[in-house]
Amino acid sequence: MPTEQRLAPKGAPDSPDAPDTTGPGEERAVRRSGWAALRPLVLRLHFYAGVLIAPFLLIAAVTGLLYAGSFQAEKLLYAQELSVPVGKTERPLSQQVAHARKAHPEGKITAVRPAPRPGDTTRVLLSGVPGVSADHQLAVFVDPCTGNVRGALETYGSTGALPLRTWLDALHRDLHLGETGRLYSELAASWLWVVAGGGVALWIGRKRRNRKLRALALPDRTATGRRRTLSWHGAVGLWAAAGLVFLSATGLSWSAYAGANIGELRESLGQATPTVSTAVAEHHAGHGGASGMPGMPDMPGMGDSEGSRSGGSAPADVGIDKVLRTARAQNLGNPVEIGLPTDRGTAYVVKQVQRSWPEKQDALAVDPATGKVTDVSRFADHPVLAKLTRYGIDLHTGTLFGLANQIALAALALALIFLILWGYRMWWQRRPTRDRSLSFGRPIPRGAWRQVPLPVLIPLVPAVAVVGWLVPLLGISLVAFLAVDIALGALSRRRRVAVTTVD
Numbered sequence: 001m002p003t004e005q006r007l008a009p010k011g012a013p014d015s016p017d018a019p020d021t022t023g024p025g026e027e028r029a030v031r032r033s034g035w036a037a038l039r040p041l042v043l044r045l046h047f048y049a050g051v052l053i054a055p056f057l058l059i060a061a062v063t064g065l066l067y068a069g070s071f072q073a074e075k076l077l078y079a080q081e082l083s084v085p086v087g088k089t090e091r092p093l094s095q096q097v098a099h100a101r102k103a104h105p106e107g108k109i110t111a112v113r114p115a116p117r118p119g120d121t122t123r124v125l126l127s128g129v130p131g132v133s134a135d136h137q138l139a140v141f142v143d144p145c146t147g148n149v150r151g152a153l154e155t156y157g158s159t160g161a162l163p164l165r166t167w168l169d170a171l172h173r174d175l176h177l178g179e180t181g182r183l184y185s186e187l188a189a190s191w192l193w194v195v196a197g198g199g200v201a202l203w204i205g206r207k208r209r210n211r212k213l214r215a216l217a218l219p220d221r222t223a224t225g226r227r228r229t230l231s232w233h234g235a236v237g238l239w240a241a242a243g244l245v246f247l248s249a250t251g252l253s254w255s256a257y258a259g260a261n262i263g264e265l266r267e268s269l270g271q272a273t274p275t276v277s278t279a280v281a282e283h284h285a286g287h288g289g290a291s292g293m294p295g296m297p298d299m300p301g302m303g304d305s306e307g308s309r310s311g312g313s314a315p316a317d318v319g320i321d322k323v324l325r326t327a328r329a330q331n332l333g334n335p336v337e338i339g340l341p342t343d344r345g346t347a348y349v350v351k352q353v354q355r356s357w358p359e360k361q362d363a364l365a366v367d368p369a370t371g372k373v374t375d376v377s378r379f380a381d382h383p384v385l386a387k388l389t390r391y392g393i394d395l396h397t398g399t400l401f402g403l404a405n406q407i408a409l410a411a412l413a414l415a416l417i418f419l420i421l422w423g424y425r426m427w428w429q430r431r432p433t434r435d436r437s438l439s440f441g442r443p444i445p446r447g448a449w450r451q452v453p454l455p456v457l458i459p460l461v462p463a464v465a466v467v468g469w470l471v472p473l474l475g476i477s478l479v480a481f482l483a484v485d486i487a488l489g490a491l492s493r494r495r496r497v498a499v500t501t502v503d
Contacts, residue, residue, distance in 0.1 A: 037451050037452050037456065039202070043198075060189075062413070067168045070169075071399075072406070084150065092321050097320065099142055100149060108126060112340075122142045159353075186258060191477070192251075196245050202234075203237060257472045258473070271385035276375040279374075324338060330376070332364065349364075359379060359391070
């Protein structure tokens, strides 16, 4: 966020208010060591990133705040579909699916989520429904005790987001602009950790002479004007920094470009998330698959008897009820999703879908012809980075710790909004009071990189290059900042030379 903490008096070389005194052709800079050498570079980067990237961060913060509240809003808005009176006995899952299919014969049944708790509804998921986008599904909500269909809503993603949360998720992710829009959120996530980390370094460096923790962690209420704004900006930024860096890292893990690089890195290290194999043995091919099969194309899980009633033309299928019993015997507790075979050579896939603590992410494949388990994936056996990625994403999206998680996300979003507003206010407050033609404060002086000692600068350049490769939008925008900075510097020197020549 735009800020300009300074240690030196106004007009001193290290002050943000100091003019660029580098003369024509001069490339020299005062060499310092340690933090004194790095501070001007960090300050300039923090300032420009705050001014230019802050609008993207502000949009991400506002949309993230709305998304954090969507979980509770969803429960209220869709109570009719999500909840039912608690009954005494649940009907077989296959009957619930049949009721859903009777009410909605369109599309193709792809998965079923049995009611996880008493009072919840069962979700029957349909794909290929007219009017529903290809990456979404239609969820038909069924009372597990009576079989009554409570309604149908469009759903998206592994968390089963309903229309409100789906809309806010897309707004936060890509502003409803598709793949092009994802560049905004990735750019914001790419710079968030840089801005937050740089701000913490500047704030601690500013307060290094004061050893009291209170001076760092709490704003100075006695300050006035710009210093008061700076005090709130720095103290709140210090408290929020760890959370903002976390949001940046987890947001990048499933972004378009950085996410792909992170995924390739995980795979090369053997840390990719395992999946179950859906293939069945060759001698079973032609027996599995309830979807699109003759005899029971729309009624998965009716078993062999349904095929017999239709003239025996349907291949054998043990049925969705037995598949669910098999999963229970393998300790796959609620909530689960049962994915139907996609063709005659694939298996049912039963996977746990609990994203709250403790995570339930076990999965298994069941041969539709024999009812035997053909493959198992246990979350406990996942590689460390795969687990951390799962935890990070669920914490980022507010599902890992439920309401407490969502409140924490909302607090971080509010903190980021205020940090940005305070940053712009500081930029306004440091404008020259005598020259009213300037609407905002002067930028941080150029040439900061020349003050960095070579022993620090030499390893810093390849490190930045590696980070720029791993996080491409950070690297590209950083090069763009540098190019603009060099161009402005060259233009400024030409003007000074022209003035000197005229004089």
